Amino acid sequence: MGIVSGDPTLERIARGNGLALCATGTWTARFAPLLERMVADAEKLGGKAPNIVIDASRVSKLDTFGAWLIERLRRSLTQGGVETEIAGLSANYSSLIDEVRRVKAEPVAETDRVTITGMLEQIGRSVAGVGGTLIGLIEMLGAVLAAAGHVLIRPRGFRLTSTIHHLEQVCWRAVPIVVLITFLIGCIISQQGIFHFRKFGADIFVVDMLGVLVLREIGVLLVAIMVAGRSGSAYTAELGSMKMREEIDALRTMGFDPIEVLILPRMLALVLALPILAFLGAMAALYGGGLVAWLYGGVDPEAFLLRLRDAISIDHFIVGLIKAPVMAAVIGIVACVEGLAVQGSAESLGQHTTSSVVKGIFFVIVMDGVFAIFFASIGM
Template identity: 55%
Template sequence: MDDTPGFSVERSDGALRLSLTGAWTAAAAEAVEETGDRLPAEAGDAKRVVLDLSGVSRLDTLGAWVVDRARARLAGAGASAEYDALTEPQRILLHETAWHDLTPQQRARGSVLVNTLSDVGQAVVNAGRDVVGGVAFLGALVAAIGRVATNPKRFRMTSVVFHLESVGFQSVPIIALISFLVGCIIAQQGIFQLRRFGAVAFVVDLTGILVLRELGVLLTSIMIAGRSGSAFTAEIGSMKMREEIDALRVMGLDPMEVLVLPRILALVLALPMLTFLADLAALLGGGVVAWIYGGIGKEVFLSRLQSAIALNTFMVGLIKAPFMALVIGVIASIEGLAVKGSAESLGRHVTSSVVKAIFMVIVVDGLFAMFFAAIKY
């Protein structure tokens, strides 16, 4: 028996019957493609075409796709195309492998100004959605805190300690090193500029106030957003990809209590402590440069530093730290839970988490700066 794919043509009263024969399978892929391409050409100007599959000995996904592509092309040419004499397996196969035109649509090129305004509008809409989503997530977090407070047995202390070590203790070397170097740079540049006015001693005031009020907490928050915020997004996103979060819900566990709350609490506890260490490291760096480069002895440096700063100067930085930690934790968790089932999605959301967290840290710092200036603190 010849299993070569083919067909025969029967015409009657404006209708055309194409009776397919042979095996339409991947084993004869080239013949299947050639025969399938000939089917629409044979139809000509027929208004009704019937594809008879009673003579098909075997049909696989390739053959079904080619046959359905021919039917779609016939329909696109204005003919009424339909199947006849289908077995149940053939009907299912043709339905599952239905042909779709995947040719990308050419977008009409509009005005550059209109496209720019459209992109700006879309960015504003996306920013609004992020704000609404963040507020909703913050509400869910507060609800989770309330549930844990009313039932302390649900609180996962082990998880908090683990993340506190990861966020806090393991971040100490890099935070201290970066802060020390930044303190050195501030002092060196300050001495270089103030020396022209004979006011080198004021570098102590400059370094102390700038580090304690702004740079200590800001640098620490940015480093934590890049180090721990991205890690939180990657961890939660990987669990989302592997459907582990769905498994937690099936087991009756709340992902907000199990995954999000311990991480955010660890951030809120760790960031003020890291800010304190960053302040000390930056002041040490400033003192070393002031001694070596500016000729300011350590006794003079400490004495002038004590007179230049007050308790409120130190407290401003520490007050900001928990709020910045909350912003970093919320953004990292939202982006992690938004990950879909692909590595590309994970990478995109990790990047978005870091960018958004750093941006919001700077915004929060600016808001606090205006607030403290308004109350003269």
């Protein structure tokens, strides 16, 4: 006999009127799958012998996995009415066995099952949650307006540096991508327009379409969607991780209003940024459209500009720009509500950032529809 290293084994040796189970080798995590099978086999020995000794004197290495499996074997044999004891352990290993002996027999079961009623319940809850979402948004709007009023009365509370910082983030840094994308969209609208209008010999009307579409609808809508994806998500992620790290609670305990300190500057930056971006976007789209009309459609720049002046009025331009700050406010409020709703986990941060963008874009499109009806009825 002696200590054996290498693969673990569990030999059965008859001893007197009982049985000895001799454990040898390395009883560690590395061999856990093998050990588990061996122990499961040995557990069936219950009832074959009046008493069983688990002899662990030849185990070369033991860790929690091995110790627990020996203990599990002892327990299940004892439960089967066999007198079982563990023998031959060195002092160190026996204290390890003592450690695992404290483990409760039945581990708590995981209770997470998918059922049809559960799924229906979830659908019901999310439908019922829509009302809650709207109330949350209105609450946030109220809180932001209250904070804005507070700042108007006491202008020293206004955070100019923070506002400028966010303005740089959401406006200045967004210019290249916004201009690029709207430029390309302008090109595409123009190309498609010319391609189809040419069949009727109405090439020049592409300018009318481009002007109205870009200034009234596409310019601002496209930019708002980009801003929701770019800055709305950033706001939600920032506020959400601040919430996770208790930074918002810290602010509150120092006597600051998180709405005033964190949300008002962000909202203001967004409300200022979106009209600027929408204007730049519209110009880029017109430029792109004009370029394509010239190079692809043969409408020279002078004719394009003349036609554009006839086709659009200042109303189209104003309609576009009036929508921009309202859409910015919607995006900002959705983003901030979602940010503050983040719970403790990374998963929740991801969920709320996603829903910030999805809801932001949804509300922007709904608002656009409402505006279309409104402007049509006042004849603009």
